[in-house]
Amino acid sequence: MFAFLGPTTSDIFKQYGSLTGFTALPQSFSIAYHQCRWNYLNQLDVAEVDAGFDKNDIPYDVIWLDIEHTNGKRYFTWDKTKFEEPEKMQKEIGKKGRKVICFKST
Numbered sequence: 001m002f003a004f005l006g007p008t009t010s011d012i013f014k015q016y017g018s019l020t021g022f023t024a025l026p027q028s029f030s031i032a033y034h035q036c037r038w039n040y041l042n043q044l045d046v047a048e049v050d051a052g053f054d055k056n057d058i059p060y061d062v063i064w065l066d067i068e069h070t071n072g073k074r075y076f077t078w079d080k081t082k083f084e085e086p087e088k089m090q091k092e093i094g095k096k097g098r099k100v101i102c103f104k105s106t
Contacts, residue, residue, distance in 0.1 A: 029061040029099055036064035042082040043089050046100075050093055063093065065102035 002019060004012040017023075035053070040046045046063065053060050069086075071077035078086045090100045 032061035033059065034062040034064060035060045039066055039068040043084060046089060062099045062101055065100065069102055
């Protein structure tokens with residue numbers, strides 16, 4: 001049994017955290033706006049959506065690509081017809097401090 005003597009509520013939380021460990025804060029991008037839709041047609045479509053956010057001064061931190069970016073809906077692949085340069089696309093979006101979430105090709 002542990003007794004946390006405080007005297008304030010804040011002190012009790014600090015004492016409890018000292019005993020059990022403190023919870024790490026989530027990465028800031030994980031609690032921000034995430035842009036996602038059912039299907040991006042191709043790499044140009046992703047770039048146009050990204051540019052539209054900039055044009056309209058709408059902040060976002062993450063753009064999600066659904067499974068349609070893959071080759072035959074197989075994870076860890078890219079449809080090279082629709083996404084010719086996926087690494088370049090991710091780097092261009094990353095330059096703005098944004099992230100692309102998808103399955104990385106191997």
